[in-house]
Amino acid sequence: MTTRAWWLVVLNFVLPGSAQVLAGNRRLGRFGLRATLILITIAIIAGAIYLLWPTVVLTVFTNTIGLWAAAVVLAFYALTWLVLTVNTLGLINLVKAAPGARPLIAAFSAALMVVVCGTAGYGAFVATSASGFLSSVFVAGPSEPPVDGRYNILLLGGDAGADRDGLRPDSLSVVSIDATTGQATTISLPRNLEDVPFSAGSSLGALYPEGYGSIDGCDVSACMLNSIFTEAELKRPEYYPNATAEGSSPGIQATLEAAQGITGLTIQYFVLIDMQGFSDLIDALGGVDIDVQNRVPVHTDESFSEVLFWFEPGMQHMDGYHALWFARSRHGTSDYDRMQRQTQMQEALLAQASPANVLTKFQGVAAAGTRVVKTDVPQGMLGYFVNLAAKTKELPVQSVPLIPENGVDPEDPDYAAIQAMIAAALAPAPRATPAP
Template sequence: MTTRAWWLVVLNFVLPGSAQVLAGNRRLGRFGLGATLTLVTIGIIAGAVYLLWPAVVLTVFTSTIGLWAAAAVLAFYAVTWLLLTLNTLSLIRLGRAAPGARPIIAAFSTVLMLLVTGTAGYGAFVATSASGFLSSVFVAGPSQPPVDGRYNILLLGGDAGADRAGLRPDSLSVISIDATTGQATTISLPRNLEHVPFSTGSSLGALYPKGYGSIDGCDVSACMLNSIFTEAEVKRPEYYPNAVSEGSSPGIEATREAAQGITGLTIQYYVLIDMLGFSDLIDALGGVDITVTERLPIGGDEQLKEVEGWIEPGAQHMDGTTATWYARSRHTTSDYDRMGRQAQLQEAVLNQFSPANVLTKFQGIAASSSQVIKTDIPQGMLGYFTNLGAKTKQLPISRVALTPPTVDPEDPDYAHIHDLIATALAPAPTTTP
């Protein structure tokens, strides 16, 4: 009877329903076996499709309908496996097993029950939470095609303060991604670029046809790239009447048009990260690994008074607060050094987004991300970009920094900038054997 009990427990775990077919209610057993084999079949089909067309599977499981369907299936199996396990415990007749084996069999059965049903239940919980999270961050809208084989995404690091009229982007870059290979290039845009041109058809560009502030100045204190956001958001929101309804804002749209004028690229999407909450996202990810090349102050002023601490050189695992100061610290280095550190931090955060990390820390990541990230990437494109992002992580990220001496921010040659970017994004020449 002890051997019989062990066999039934193992069979219930390996092939739920088989224990009932062999030693109990065969009708219940057939139902359990049918449910188990159906799930196995679905898993095999999904795995085969993923190997051939990964974007299809990822699109399904990043859509609201797909996530709720997955949650319903997982909840159904959690209940089914719980009932089958409880029924198996009644079939093994613990009272007739060897006295020493009884508590071991009971404990082992309980652990397996909690493992299987708990995993399925947690999966259902994650699926429903993910559906709400994705719907709150990503928009429901049409997808944009690649242009010249690339997706170009404007990345803004916003910094809102009590002394500022709304949020102002202190970090600006364009991430250009090859739509086939996933090869990515980061184009860092200095926030102090002057005489910024706008793309053709720009609403704000019609007011500044020779470049931002080139003729009679602008409507804010400094006529630089990052001031465009403030002017459109605070002074001229009527220039972009549809921005909010389309998941954006006047400031973002004006900055997008400026970034297009600077780079000569068509920018399909934007991502805005609120730096005030960025530390929470990094903490939710478990921190980031950064190699620091020079000592940086935390807090303080230009005279290094009231410095709260120092970020020391060397390899460091940073929490959210330290990482945010690493990106923002400016009193011992230049704006261009900050741009390099911000690009380094972006790459480090990207590396932290592994499937295992996201699943185990999902609640914290979802809670912080929904407060930190704003974007117009449609939810229907998530599967495609998730698949493309997996390719990007396997390749080195190249960088184009529009900084001195290559570019003079006070008198930039935008034709030269266009040539620099076109050269950096040009496909590698193919060699014939």
């Protein structure tokens, strides 16, 4: 009877329903077997499709309907396996097993029940949470095709504070991604660029045809790149009447048009990250490892005046608070140093935010994400971008910083030269000529 008990417990785990077919209610067993075999078949088919067309599977599981369907299926199997396991415990008849084996069999059965049913139940919880998270962050809208084989995304680090009127982008960059290979290039835009041009057809560009503030000044205190957001948002929202309805805002749209004018690229989407909530996301992921190149101060407050302590050169594991200071610190450093550190932080997050890490800490990541991120990337494009991001992680991220060392003078920038520099960096590598 002891051997029989162990066999039934193992069979119930390996092939749920088989224990009932062999030694119990065969009708229940056949139901459990059919359900198990259907799940195995679905998993095999999904795995085969993922190997051949990964974007299809990823699109299904980043879609609200697909996630809810997955949640229902997982909840069904959690309940089914719970019923089968409890029924198996009745079939093994513990009182007839050897006395020393009884607690072992009972504990092993309970552990298997917790692992199997708990995993399915947690999967259902993650699926429903993911559906709510994705619906709250990503918009429903048409997909944009790649332009010249690339997707270009404006990345804004928002810096709202009590000492300033509204939000002003503290960091600006354009991430250009090869739509085939996933190769990413980060173009860091100095926030103090002047005489910024706008792309053709820009609403705010019609007001500043010679560049932002280049003739008679602008309508805010400083006529620089990061002031465009504030002017459009607070002074001229009527220039962008449809921005909010389209999941954006006047400030974001004006800044996007300026980024297009600077780079000469067509920018399909934007991502706005609230720097004040950025630390929550880092904490949710368990921190981030950064190779500090030079001493960087951590300040006592946001006046950036008094130094609390310094990050010393070398590998540092940072929580959200310290990662935010590392990216924003100003004391004894220039804006260009900050741009480099912010790019380094982005690359470190991309490298360390693995699917396993995100999944195991999903609840915290999702809670932080809804407070941190605003974007107009449509939910229907998530599967494609997740697949593309997997390729991006395997390649080194290229960088095009628009800094004085690269010949860029923020007070008198040559935008034609800037666009030529960017075009050269994004040009496909020449193919090797085959040997004769």
